[in-house]
Amino acid sequence: MYSFRPCPPGTVPYMIRPGDTFYRIAMQFNTTVAALVSANPTVNPNYLFVGQQICIPRQPMYPPCPEGNYYTIRPGDTYFSIARFFNVSVDDLAEANPGVDLNRLFPGQIICIPLATPPVTCPAGTTPYTVVRGDTFFSLAVKFNTTVDAIRRANPTINPDALLIGQVICIPGPAVPPPPPPPSTCPTGTAPYTIKSGDTFYSLAIRNNTTIEAIQAANPTVDPNNLQVGQVICIPTGTPPPPPPPPPATCPEGTTAYTIKAGDTFYSLSIRYNTTIEAIQVANPTVDPNNLRIGQVICIPRTTPPTCPTGTTPYTIKSGDTFYNLSIRYNTSVEAIRRANPGVDPDALRVGQIICMPGSLTPSCPVGSAAYTIEAGDTFFSLARRYNTTVDAIQALNPDVDPNNLRIGQVICIPAERGEE
Structure with missing residues (x-):
């Protein structure tokens, strides 16, 4: 018997059979020859031999399966063993997987298990139940207040390790577990409450202005991790939160x-x-x-705009502004801006803050150019076209301006429009 060596993640082992080639294998497993070569760097694709193991790149492929009963093939599985495990016929299994080669199952392959035929009637003392995702005999025994052995006896032909979604089994006793009985009376200072879907002690504490501890104290026999819809518990009534303080009659001046x-x-x-x-x-x-x-x-x-001294101009801080980039933009120095704003921390500028900028906020443009205020959508390229100049000429006039970071309201210099030559 062959033993499979470990294959890297994303691949599955495969044993070479008579007639196999990388091309044929690639077609069979919906992959490519290149992917096979990459997954098997030590294998010569021109010298394959029967019994040789290779690794096949695979992405999980889920065939059509109405009930979602998927099964992943394990080493040693056959259609016969799978059919017997799930108590279905080989013919039904083959019909549910028309694109699968019965004689070429491989570990990691995903197939569909057809739904078993539900029993026509359940014996006396039991009730039909339709299996849903995640059900086990143990979880059902807990849910319906019975035992695993009792469920086994009521379903002698059912494999408890091979339950299928949509399968109908028989549950001893009533089909719907009765909710815990409501408390006879709720103590003083509490009121009865019926659990709804999604309720938790935490959400109820928030909603009813109380605490989880207070709810637990009022319901000592209730498991907060196993609340059931329809269950009645006691909620501390508590004292409603005080109303918000009334608005001040008047706010102080300023x-x-x-x-x-x-x-x-x-x-x-x-x-x-x-x-x-x-x-x-x-x-x-x-x-x-x-x-x-x-x-x-x-x-x-209220913030009172500063009174800017003579020779300075008020400026409103925008996102990204620093004393340094303001000094570059308005042809001044960081020290000059500091002197004009002795009470301002340059490392804690706030958007909307008003400071005083030395001089005029309009840059001094050289002869042969004019000041221009940036508008939405402007770029050096669009301005060059509009004013019959070049991007290089605009950059030469504005060496400290980043053309990739123009801001609305920023003032730059534009070469005067050239006449027709």
């Missing part, structure tokens, strides 16, 4: 009333309104920043 929305935090609000967390806390001394509630009204400090 602040504006703001209504909290989902996702708001003091941090996100400080960024949005160009202020600081500390300033918001000072304006709202009675508000817990870790317990903001939707609909709650707080006061947001």
Whole structure:
């Protein structure tokens, strides 16, 4: 008897038979000769011999199977042994797998197991049950409050290790397990609740403004990991959460009333309104920043634009701005920007923040060129076409501008339009 050597992942072993060639094998297993050669680098495809083992590249191929009863071939399997294992006929097995060669099964191959014929009637004291994915005699015994032996006795011709989806078996006792009886009375401070699909102690604790521990204490005999639809438990009624504090009558001077929305935090609000967390806390001394509630009204400090000294111009920080790239863009220096903004941290610029820029924000363009403000969709190429110039000429006038990172509102220099030559 041959023993298979391990094949690499994504391949399955195959034993050479009389007449086999790499071409024939590739056709049979829906692969290519090149893939076979790659999976078998030590095998000479021109000198195959009967009994030689090779590795065949395979991707799992699932044949049509109405009930989804797929089976993966193992070493030593035959149609006869598979049919006997699943209690189906060889003819039915062959009919369910029309594209499979009965005499050339290989490990890893996937076939379809036809559904067994369900029993016409179940014996007295049992009820028909249709097998679903994942069912075993053990799980069914637990589910229906019976034993594995009782299910075996009720189904003497069924192999418990070969249950098929859609197969009908007989379950001793009633078909539907009765839900646990409701508690006779719920203790004071709790109310009865009927379990619905998807309920957990956690979701119920959130929904009813209580805790998991309180629900467990009110239901000491209930397994929280085995809740059943229709089961009745006791939910602590608790005290409803206090209403959000009323909005302040007036916000102090220099602040504006703001209504909290989902996702708001003091941090996100400080960024949005160009202020600081500390300033918001000072304006709202009675508000817990870790317990903001939707609909709650707080006061947001208003940011007063700085008064820029003579010789400077207000500038609103945009995404990506730094003192360095601003100095390049507006032909100044980082030190000059620092001196114009002594209270600004250059490493903590915020979008929307207003600073003072030395000089004018319009670059000084040399003679023979003119200032141009970038608009949506502009590129050096489109501007060169529009102003009858070249990309190189625009780049020469704007050596510090990145043509791949133009921003709306950015000012550059464009060569004056050339006349007809």
